[in-house]
Amino acid sequence: SQTIHQWPATLVQPVGSPLSLECTVEGTSNPNLYWYRQAAGRGLQLLFYSVGIGQISSEVPQNLSASRPQDRQFILSSKKLLLSDSGFYLCAWEVGGGQPQHFGDGTRLSIL
Amino acid sequence: GENVEQHPSTLSVQEGDSAVIKCTYSDSASNYFPWYKQELGKRPQLIIDIRSNVGEKKDQRIAVTLNKTAKHFSLHITETQPEDSAVYFCAARGGYNKLIFGAGTRLAVHP
Numbered sequence: 001s002q003t004i005h006q007w008p009a010t011l012v013q014p015v016g017s018p019l020s021l022e023c024t025v026e027g028t029s030n031p032n033l034y035w036y037r038q039a040a041g042r043g044l045q046l047l048f049y050s051v052g053i054g055q056i057s058s059e060v061p062q063n064l065s066a067s068r069p070q071d072r073q074f075i076l077s078s079k080k081l082l083l084s085d086s087g088f089y090l091c092a093w094e095v096g097g098g099q100p101q102h103f104g105d106g107t108r109l110s111i112l
Numbered sequence: 113g114e115n116v117e118q119h120p121s122t123l124s125v126q127e128g129d130s131a132v133i134k135c136t137y138s139d140s141a142s143n144y145f146p147w148y149k150q151e152l153g154k155r156p157q158l159i160i161d162i163r164s165n166v167g168e169k170k171d172q173r174i175a176v177t178l179n180k181t182a183k184h185f186s187l188h189i190t191e192t193q194p195e196d197s198a199v200y201f202c203a204a205r206g207g208y209n210k211l212i213f214g215a216g217t218r219l220a221v222h223p
Contacts, residue, residue, distance in 0.1 A: 032209060043215045044156070044201065051209075059210075090155060094209075098144050098163075101211055103155040 002027035006091045006104030014112050019064075019078040021107050023091030026072065033074040034092040034101070035066055044090070050074060051096070086111045114139045114206040118214025126222055131192050133217045135202035136184040142212075144205035145178060145185045150216075151198045159200075160187070192221045 006023045013019060025031050035047040046059045048066035056066050063082050067075045074091060088108050094101040115138045125131050137145075143164040148156035162169045162176045162185065169176050173192075178185040185204075189196055199218050203211040 044213045046210060049210065096209065098205060098209065100146060100158050100161055102158065103148075105155050108153075 002093075002102075004091060004093055004102060004104040006107060008107055009105065010108045010110075012110045012112060013081050015083055016080050019076070019081050019085070019109070021076040021089055021091075021109075023074045023076075023104055024072055025093045028072070028093070028095060030071060030096070031093040032096045032101075033068065034094075035074065035076050036090045036092060036103075038088040038090060038106075040087070048076070081111050083111050085109065114142075114204075114210075114212045116202060116204050116212045116214045118202050118217055120217060121215065122218045122220070124220045124222065125192050127192060127194060129192055131187075131189045131196070131219055131221075133187045133200055133202065133219075134184060135186070135204075135214050136182075137204040137212070138183070139204065139206045139212075140183065142183075142204040142206055145176070146203050146211070147174075147176060147187050148201045148203070149198045150201065156201060189219075192219075194221050194223055197221045 003026045032051050034049045036044045050056050050068045064078050088106050090106045091104040092101050118135045146161035149159045150156040160174050160176050162178050173190045175188040197220050199216045201216050202214040206212050
């Protein structure tokens with residue numbers, strides 16, 4: 001069966017520091033991968049999505065970037081974090097072709 | 113652009129009552145409509161979904177209805193229980209396979 005792993009679960013970082021969040025999927029090939037951010041008490045904002053290795057689409061211009069170095073690995077990065085980058089970051093995957101999308105357990109990022 | 117509106121934003125019911133959450137979408141090409149339940153501090157979990165070739169789908173106490181002509185779909189929870197308390201998100205699949213999410217409904221079920 002397919003599973004998604006996301007780490008770390010929580011992260012506290014100072015303003016101006018770099019960021020790297022990782023997401024991996026097991027049990028499937030060539031999944032569509034997504035990064036979402038959720039502010040406290042709010043909805044889901046799509047940040048990036050990828051339909052294949054090295055292919056990244058950005059939804060919102062911001063302080064973040066994403067990369068997909070391997071088929072089942074999706075990384076969210078920042079060179080310098082801002083206070084506004086705080087939030088709950090969720091990775092999601094789907095087989096594609098209109099199939100259900102499933103979320104990882106998320107990373108709660110706090111910027112001090 | 114593509115948009116999904118969700119109502120109400122908060123819903124409070126007594127245990128055993130029914131709860132209904134409604135969503136409307138703007139992209140007439142949308143063909144897939146999932147519903148997610150998110151408990152506090154947890155990830156959203158898919159609870160039911162429906163495709164555009166079906167008008168209604170039911171899974172135990174949960175049902176979803178779709179009206180393609182009016183471009184709206186609804187989640188129905190019957191015989192609500194305290195463990196149904198959570199935030200519920202609707203979504204519609206639009207262009208490039210992206211899911212467009214509603215803003216969420218906070219459901220509180222009181223014993």
